[in-house]
Each structure stands twice: as C-alpha cells, then as structure tokens.
Amino acid sequence: METIRIKIKSALGELSCEEEQGLRQAGELIKKGGLVAFPTETVYGLGGDALNPDSSRKIYAAKGRPSDNPLIIHISRFADIHRIVDQLPEAAVKIADAFWPGPLTMILPKADIVPRETTGGLRTVAVRFPSHPVARKLIAYSGGYIAAPSANLSGKPSPTSAKYVCEDMDGRIDMIIDGGEVGIGLESTIIDLTVEPPRILRPGYVTQEMLDRVLGKVDIDVTIIDPDSGQAPKAPGMKYRHYAPKGSLTIVEGAAEQTAAYINEMAAADRAAGRKSGVIGTTEVLEQYRTDVVKCIGSRGDEEEIARNLFTVLRQMDDEGVESIYSESFSEKGLGQAIMNRLLKAAGHRVVHLPGRPNAQGWNRNRMEP
Numbered sequence: 001m002e003t004i005r006i007k008i009k010s011a012l013g014e015l016s017c018e019e020e021q022g023l024r025q026a027g028e029l030i031k032k033g034g035l036v037a038f039p040t041e042t043v044y045g046l047g048g049d050a051l052n053p054d055s056s057r058k059i060y061a062a063k064g065r066p067s068d069n070p071l072i073i074h075i076s077r078f079a080d081i082h083r084i085v086d087q088l089p090e091a092a093v094k095i096a097d098a099f100w101p102g103p104l105t106m107i108l109p110k111a112d113i114v115p116r117e118t119t120g121g122l123r124t125v126a127v128r129f130p131s132h133p134v135a136r137k138l139i140a141y142s143g144g145y146i147a148a149p150s151a152n153l154s155g156k157p158s159p160t161s162a163k164y165v166c167e168d169m170d171g172r173i174d175m176i177i178d179g180g181e182v183g184i185g186l187e188s189t190i191i192d193l194t195v196e197p198p199r200i201l202r203p204g205y206v207t208q209e210m211l212d213r214v215l216g217k218v219d220i221d222v223t224i225i226d227p228d229s230g231q232a233p234k235a236p237g238m239k240y241r242h243y244a245p246k247g248s249l250t251i252v253e254g255a256a257e258q259t260a261a262y263i264n265e266m267a268a269a270d271r272a273a274g275r276k277s278g279v280i281g282t283t284e285v286l287e288q289y290r291t292d293v294v295k296c297i298g299s300r301g302d303e304e305e306i307a308r309n310l311f312t313v314l315r316q317m318d319d320e321g322v323e324s325i326y327s328e329s330f331s332e333k334g335l336g337q338a339i340m341n342r343l344l345k346a347a348g349h350r351v352v353h354l355p356g357r358p359n360a361q362g363w364n365r366n367r368m369e370p
C-alpha cells in the first residue's frame with residue numbers, strides 16, 4: 001500500500017487551507033476504515049475508527065501487536081465520553097476537570113457500542129482526550145472516536161517524530177500526518193478508575209503526586225515499582241518487552257564520575273571485542289565519556305527535557321548501529337517515575353549498581369539484574 005504523507009507546519013497555530021483539507025481527507029480515510037498516523041502531545045498515534053472492529057484488527061496487524069493488548073480511544077470533546085463508557089464515576093469528572101485535554105488516559109467500564117476488538121476482549125475501555133490541536137481536529141473529522149496505540153512497530157520505542165513513524169509504518173498504513181516533534185515524548189499516564197482507590201497502571205507526565213492532589217489518594221500498580229513482584233501488570237501492554245533498541249541496553253547507577261569511569265571501561269572491552277558502544281548521558285557529564293557514540297538526553301536538572309529526548313536517543317542508537325548501549329540512571333520522583341519506567345523496560349531491567357569506589361576485585365556487580 002502506498003502511504004500518503006502530509007505536513008502540518010503550523011501544528012500549534014492557525015492551519016492553512018491546504019492543511020485543513022489534508023486533515024479532512026485523513027478523517028475521511030479513517031471513517032472508511034483506513035489507518036492514519038498523527039501527532040499528539042505525548043507521542044505519535046496510529047489511528048483507526050474505534051467503533052469499527054475491522055479498523056482495530058488492522059491496527060494490530062500494522063503494528064505486529066498481540067490482539068489481547070487493548071487500544072486507547074481518543075475523543076475531542078469531553079461530552080463524547082458518555083457514548084463509550086457505561087458509568088462515569090465522580091473521580092473521572094474531577095480528573096478530567098484538572099487534566100483534560102492532556103496526557104492522561106482513564107480506564108472505565110465500557111459501553112456496548114465499543115467493540116471487543118478495540119478493548120482486547122476486556123469489559124473496560126481506555127479513554128483519552130488529547131490536547132494537541134492536530135489530534136483534536138483529526139478526531140472530530142473522523143467521527144469522534146479514534147483508537148490509537150503509539151505508531152511504532154510492537155516492541156520498538158514510541159515515535160516522537162514523523163521520521164520514526166515512517167521508518168516503522170511506511171507502506172503499512174494509509175497516511176502519515178507530519179506535525180513535527182512532539183512536546184512530551186512519553187506516553188500518557190494511565191489511571192484505572194474501576195478500582196478503589198484509583199490505580200496508576202502506567203506512569204506519565206501527569207504524576208502520582210498531581211493525581212493525589214485531586215483525588216486524595218491513588219495507588220500505583222505494584223509491577224511498576226517492583227518488577228520482581230511476580231504479579232502480572234494490570235495494563236496488558238505493560239507486560240510485553242517494550243521500547244527496546246536493537247542494541248543491548250544497560251543502566252548504570254552510581255555517582256557521576258564513577259558511572260563514567262565504569263562505562264568507559266566497558267566501552268574499552270566492547271571495542272576490543274569489535275562491538276560499537278554508545279552512551280545516553282546528561283549534559284553535565286557528557287565530555288567524560290569515551291564510548292564510540294555519545295548522545296545527550298538533556299540536563300540532569302530538567303526532567304521534561306529528559307522525558308522528551310528518551311525515545312529519540314534510543315532510536316538514534318539504532319540509527320548508528322550501536323551494539324552496547326549504556327545509560328545513566330535517573331531519580332524516580334515525579335516525572336522521573338515515568339522516565340525510569342520506560343528506561344528500565346527498554347533495558348529489560350538490566351541495571352548495574354555501583355555502590356562505592358572500585359575495589360581490588362574490580363567493580364561490584366553483585367546487584368546486576370540481567
């Protein structure tokens with residue numbers, strides 16, 4: 001299939017007639033059962049008609065995604081939620097007031113109109129009202145309900161620009177809307193409102209602290225804080241290997257200088273073995289690294305910058321054919337919880353803790369979790 005590509009230059013401002021026309025055409029494609037990738041404020045989505053079971057089947061096929069992993073339904077007006085949910089608890093209205101439109105997804109009991117194909121067979125439905133103006137227009141033009149996972153091939157990092165959508169989806173979908181780089185860079189926070197107290201199933205830009213402030217107390221899925229809990233994550237998608245670059249990624253936790261020294265030592269061993277090495281580092285430490293490739297994820301003090309760059313630097317490691325990737329570790333407070341959640345998944349939870357200075361036996365790697 002030939003994939004049409006359109007560009008929206010003024011993604012956050014007034015649209016030109018041509019751009020408006022392009023979005024209308026995209027809406028028509030979705031209404032007819034086609035698939036269109038589009039920008040949102042979090043990551044690019046791969047959209048189809050959420051109320052059409054065939055569209056959902058096509059989405060799973062295009063992504064190579066297991067069909068038990070449900071899709072998020074995107075709306076462009078709060079009032080549209082009533083048609084797709086069976087009940088709207090007061091907590092949902094409260095957090096919609098506080099965070100919608102924006103990077104938050106709510107799990108609610110589903111209405112009969114929502115096909116099981118869209119919810120991966122579940123009786124609940126994930127709903128999100130994005131703030132990105134292009135996303136909102138497209139949703140409105142396509143009938144009001146777009147099912148959209150992130151627009152990457154299953155298992156790969158979510159796309160933060162149209163370039164990476166093209167890499168994964170060219171020839172597999174009807175259209176790609178290029179709206180430039182996304183603002184947040186990590187997928188929406190998911191909160192389950194079918195349990196009491198509400199529970200975060202995927203951390204994101206809307207943090208636990210922000211939700212606590214509006215709802216009193218919210219829980220967090222134990223599998224997010226303890227990957228060894230032995231329990232299955234409540235968001236089916238969180239159980240799959242995810243965000244993974246092609247190279248093997250190791251997170252190194254320790255003081256800045258120690259971390260750089262350890263990574264340089266590993267990179268020397270990689271070089272001797274003929275493996276290309278790369279590091280994901282912060283501005284403050286960057287010049288200490290001696291790996292073949294050095295990518296800056298942002299300044300340690302700026303979590304939003306780190307979030308925005310994470311998936312991009314993972315993709316860049318693939319672009320440059322890096323085989324051994326090392327990353328600094330980050331605090332798990334606030335937005336850091338979402339950053340570390342994605343980074344740990346990308347690394348398959350491979351973390352090296354550097355508790356102190358190296359001793360005679362070399363680096364302490366006892367706590368390495370392969």
Ligand code: TXA
Pocket residue numbers: 040042043044045046069070071072105107119122124125126128148149150151186187188190201234235236237238
């Ligand atoms: O920011 C985002 O949320 C992006 C943009 C495109 O909106 N979308 C996105 O979708 O990240 P996706 O499909 O990549 O991730 C959706 C996650 C999956 O982990 C899925 O298992 C979970 O949401 N999910 C969807 N419906 C669910 C439900 N009814 N119950 C529990 N988890 C659900």
Ligand code: MG
Pocket residue numbers: 149150158
């Ligand atoms: Mg995804």
